[in-house]
Amino acid sequence: MKYSLLLEIAQKLMLARLKQTLVAAVGVTFSITMFVALLGFMNGLNLMLDGLVLNRTPHIRFYNEIKPNPNQPIDGSDTYKSYHNIIRSIKPNNVRKSIYNSAAMIETLQNDERVLGVAPKVSTQVFYNIGNIDITGSINGIDVDAENALFTFDDYVTVGNTGDLKNTNNSIILGKGAADRMLAQIGDVIQATTAQGNSVQLKVVGYYQSGLGELDNVQSYTSLETAQKILGEPSSFITDIQVKLKALELAPSMASDYGDLFEIKADDIQTVNAQFETGTEIRNLISYAVGITLLIVSGFGIYNILNMMIYEKMDTIAILKATGFSGRDVNIIFILIALIIGIVGGAVGLILGYLAGLGIDHLPFETEALPTITTFPVDFNPRYYIIGGVFSLLTTYMAGYFPAKKASSVDPVEIIRGK
């Protein structure tokens, strides 16, 4: 009963100043719309850019690193053990690129329940022979099914079918950039030479386009078997084991554990892609900062309008107080006005923000570099709507707080006498 009366009075005061009230509400609406649309758009882009790299990056990659042996013979000598031994120009000894006992490792990893999947790979440097000219490239022999399942490989094969890699002998999916240089059409046969000097003929069955130009100029894909055959190696020959985990966060600790266990180099995704995390965080920070600035500005709008209303409605406040409304009642009335502006303006803003998001989501966005994207990416995460809603209430409450306090302390005698 009591609050409904105060609410009624608040409504009447707002209706009496409908224009200003609407302006204040539109301010909130605008800032919430921008906030939600901006964050959705920003984060959509973030997710897309992260996905571009992170989706295709194994959480842990095992491989043999080529580096000098840390145990040099001089360290084993009794005579010089306690000396500082400085040896220059150490060369790595003949490490095998292939991972020793890879089948057992893969089995161990597959039995770990934290692991989502394992994809073995053979990577090797080659020269693509175009007439007299050789251009460098690299060929990845992959397990097509595992690669599709874990790294959405087929998303990036823009022409052709990944299945052909398995079904056609000596087939290759060329990087788009490399294919353009070689003028290689689908169905053409290209020639490549390995570092060991083996020459092979490969049939082009597709183009691969990742969106990262540097990659597309050199990278090509064959099946595991084809790669092993090119190198003249047996089917146990594997150079990389790529692991995707169920939880990304486990990568660093698991990488170091398994690295020690297998006595092999293990890179985790966080270490390799630290700069992406930072970029995402900074972009997020900027969008939040812009959004919250907008909200605070609209808060000042509400503050102004309430202040003006209080000056205009001094008489009303004096009468209310003279007829038995307490300072607290008057305070509640003005807080209610601020909150109503915030709730209505904020709710409309959330709806408009959602619609703006839908609009952006339908804008065509086609670029050579990003073959899988056709429209601008927007993230409709409810989190932004919740943050936007909470912030609109918070800022309007803050904006109403001081004017309401001022109104509640109006001395009716002063107003009545002032006439």
Add this chain to the structure above:
Amino acid sequence: MKERLVLEAQKINKYFFNPVETQVLKDITFTINRGEFVSVMGKSGCGKSTLLYILSTMDTSYQGRLLIDDSPVTGKSSSFLSRIRNEKIGFVFQFHYLLAEFSVLENVMIPGLKLGKIGRKELEYKAMEKLRIFGMEDHALKKANQLSGGQKQRVAIARALINDPLIIMGDEPSGNLDKKNSDIVFEIFKELASTFNQTLLIVTHDPEFAAGTDRIIEMEDGRIISQ
């Protein structure tokens, strides 16, 4: 049986400190009984309004003691005083103070809604009754600022009556009206006193009006010189 006092002022003193310290009220002591119709007269600037603001509990910076309905109100919390004003005091100002955003009927009802003792329907009926007393029932749905000065003052009196207050205080309620309208307002107060036995304390300049009341309190320079 001794009649209960509606209002009792004991040695009320009031100072203003701005621009210089001046004493505006000096040892004001008097009582008002139930059903009494009292007028306050005195030259302009002698402190009548100041006294009325204190008696109506709106002004709390004074020395002395004030009792309303036999219970002390001096030094009580502001929310307690709001309640007293709402329930026991009806105030009529010199200028017609109505809420411009509300209809005439709503203006009359608001103090009643605030008190919350009776439901809205019943209160609406009661407010119409009060308006009818003053011949204002036809204007009930108009906005307050669509009325003439005299009409506004009648509505203000109806509003003062809505919670059946212990006492109605008026600060020159006809001071801003023409002769005809101020006569109407006087008639209303007289009728309230005689027909409804309403306790009234009215500040006035008009000797003719004062002559028609039960008792005249005369003030000069912040003192009561006769009552």
